[in-house]
Amino acid sequence: MMEIVVNERAAETLVNLSATAAHPAMGAASLPVRMEARHLNFFYGASQALHDISILIREKSVTAFIGPSGCGKSTFLRCLNRMNDIIPDTRVDGDVLLDGRDIYRSDVDIVDLRRRVGMVFQKSNPFPKSIYDNVAYGLKINSTLSGSELTERVESALVRAALWDEVKDRLKTSALGLSGGQQQRLCIARALAVEPEILLMDEPCSALDPSATSKIEELIFELKERYTIVVVTHNMQQAARVSGETGFFMLGKLIEFDKTEIIFTKPRQKTTEDYITGRFG
Amino acid sequence: MNRNARRKHLSNAVVGLCGASVALALVPLFFVFFYVVKQGFSSLSWDFFTKMPKPVGEAGGGMANAIVGTLILIGLASLVAIPVGLISGIYLSEYPKSKLATAVRFTADVLNGIPSIVIGIFAYALVVLPVKHFSALAGGVALGFMMIPIITRTTEELLNLVPPTLREGALALGATRSRAAFTVMLPAALPGIMTGILVSLARISGETAPLLFTSFSNRFWSTTLSQPIASLTVQIYTYAISPYEDWHRQAWAGALVLVSVVFLFSVLARVVTKRLERMHRT
Numbered sequence: 001m002m003e004i005v006v007n008e009r010a011a012e013t014l015v016n017l018s019a020t021a022a023h024p025a026m027g028a029a030s031l032p033v034r035m036e037a038r039h040l041n042f043f044y045g046a047s048q049a050l051h052d053i054s055i056l057i058r059e060k061s062v063t064a065f066i067g068p069s070g071c072g073k074s075t076f077l078r079c080l081n082r083m084n085d086i087i088p089d090t091r092v093d094g095d096v097l098l099d100g101r102d103i104y105r106s107d108v109d110i111v112d113l114r115r116r117v118g119m120v121f122q123k124s125n126p127f128p129k130s131i132y133d134n135v136a137y138g139l140k141i142n143s144t145l146s147g148s149e150l151t152e153r154v155e156s157a158l159v160r161a162a163l164w165d166e167v168k169d170r171l172k173t174s175a176l177g178l179s180g181g182q183q184q185r186l187c188i189a190r191a192l193a194v195e196p197e198i199l200l201m202d203e204p205c206s207a208l209d210p211s212a213t214s215k216i217e218e219l220i221f222e223l224k225e226r227y228t229i230v231v232v233t234h235n236m237q238q239a240a241r242v243s244g245e246t247g248f249f250m251l252g253k254l255i256e257f258d259k260t261e262i263i264f265t266k267p268r269q270k271t272t273e274d275y276i277t278g279r280f281g
Numbered sequence: 282m283n284r285n286a287r288r289k290h291l292s293n294a295v296v297g298l299c300g301a302s303v304a305l306a307l308v309p310l311f312f313v314f315f316y317v318v319k320q321g322f323s324s325l326s327w328d329f330f331t332k333m334p335k336p337v338g339e340a341g342g343g344m345a346n347a348i349v350g351t352l353i354l355i356g357l358a359s360l361v362a363i364p365v366g367l368i369s370g371i372y373l374s375e376y377p378k379s380k381l382a383t384a385v386r387f388t389a390d391v392l393n394g395i396p397s398i399v400i401g402i403f404a405y406a407l408v409v410l411p412v413k414h415f416s417a418l419a420g421g422v423a424l425g426f427m428m429i430p431i432i433t434r435t436t437e438e439l440l441n442l443v444p445p446t447l448r449e450g451a452l453a454l455g456a457t458r459s460r461a462a463f464t465v466m467l468p469a470a471l472p473g474i475m476t477g478i479l480v481s482l483a484r485i486s487g488e489t490a491p492l493l494f495t496s497f498s499n500r501f502w503s504t505t506l507s508q509p510i511a512s513l514t515v516q517i518y519t520y521a522i523s524p525y526e527d528w529h530r531q532a533w534a535g536a537l538v539l540v541s542v543v544f545l546f547s548v549l550a551r552v553v554t555k556r557l558e559r560m561h562r563t
Contacts, residue, residue: 083449083452114453115454121453125449126450127447127450127465128447137454141464142455194454
């Protein structure tokens with residue numbers, strides 16, 4: 001079933017588009033909410049990078065953020081797993097709820113939060129370790145699995161990231177010997193190995209060639225069966241291809257957030273329309 | 282055309298100047314090296330490595346105790362300096378802008394510039410005075426203090442070269458800050474840090490001044506850490522200022538061994554770095 005979805009992705013998307021267009025109540029809007037931002041503001045020192053962002057992220061769907069460079073979409077993504085905490089002199093106000101609980105409360109275990117909300121970065125960042133050790137890293141620090149369980153989990157993560165067949169014979173070799181696209185899929189495998197509930201992807205394809213990009217996109221499409229995915233992208237076609245809902249950011253504000261087909265076919269805001277038709281950005 | 286010719290002449294002149302500077306820097310090094318080899322090699326024998334010093338007037342004998350002593354002192358210094366240096370280097374690179382980091386960085390730089398004899402006096406006050414006798418331990422502490430700033434700063438600088446995205450990658454998998462530092466950042470920077478450690482070892486293995494009031498010297502075989510211990514450098518110093526021809530020759534042999542040890546550390550630093558880097562890549 002899943003293979004069919006992948007192979008006939010384009011056709012399937014079209015069907016979805018027409019179906020949801022005909023019945024607005026169906027599709028993404030009916031899925032339960034996993035994360036929610038309420039009136040989120042974010043500051044680097046004195047300069048405000050995000051203004052009053054409110055957004056809903058639904059379970060087992062792909063939410064995409066688009067917008068010109070420097071519009072705050074990555075900053076917002078990094079608020080969702082508190083990755084901005086490590087940048088000195090930054091400040092957040094407003095709430096980010098994960099299953100109804102504010103993740104910025106002081107009693108939240110940030111290590112646990114980041115395990116539940118995984119992240120894949122713009123530039124693939126495999127550790128200078130073997131392929132196996134890269135995928136096993138998160139498992140080793142979070143649990144006390146036996147050797148055979150560990151091997152099983154590593155294999156299953158690599159399978160889910162569609163990398164297993166390419167690396168199964170060289171698990172012990174350095175991850176830095178992989179190609180760019182393989183490295184990015186390794187980073188996805190590494191994130192999936194710890195079984196996150198939500199996966200944040202920060203421009204996961206921006207450093208990849210078109211064929212590697214299409215592999216990652218197929219992967220995103222497949223993964224949404226199981227995970228809640230939030231993806232930041234420069235590439236509007238990519239957002240249109242993979243996501244159910246899309247948010248358009250500009251100058252630190254969320255200009256518009258709606259179902260993807262609405263954003264791309266009949267956006268409510270003039271700025272959104274100008275951006276997606278390529279009038280600027 | 283005229284202008285081009287002038288530029289060419291100027292370029293040649295600058296290249297020539299560079300070459301001359303390199304020669305100027307290397308010539309003394311080669312002279313020292315060849316002189317030490319020439320003087321030391323004739324007195325160097327198997328006995329030098331295995332026998333104890335002979336009393337004045339008796340020919341032969343060696344510096345076995347001093348060679349072992351130097352190795353023990355280097356080992357002690359490493360035990361003191363490597364953990365402290367590594368951990369403070371990690372701190373500096375993880376929290377580069379904190380007030381404490383600024384203070385630590387400044388202190389390390391000052392410590393690095395302090396004359397080694399002052400470090401010797403400090404270790405004397407710290408370790409020798411309370412127990413009222415010289416000891417190998419005091420010598421190790423003095424040498425360790427000299428190594429700490431070098432290792433700290435090298436570790437910091439090399440960790441800063443590791444892409445910060447690796448840290449974020451580890452944190453995103455649920456690693457704590459310290460876990461990420463020790464299991465991802467440090468291993469990634471390790472080849473360079475190893476070089477830094479070996480260079481600092483090469484540097485301290487030639488130190489005499491900090492040992493004069495700390496490990497002192499010992500004419501006898503001793504590996505007890507709480508007792509004075511012989512070292513190549515102090516032995517060379519004692520022999521070189523003595524009026525005996527025999528001892529002078531022994532001092533030259535000692536100098537040759539010392540230079541070889543330093544040379545060996547430098548070669549080792551290069552080999553280890555290459556090897557570790559290759560391990561990361563394949």
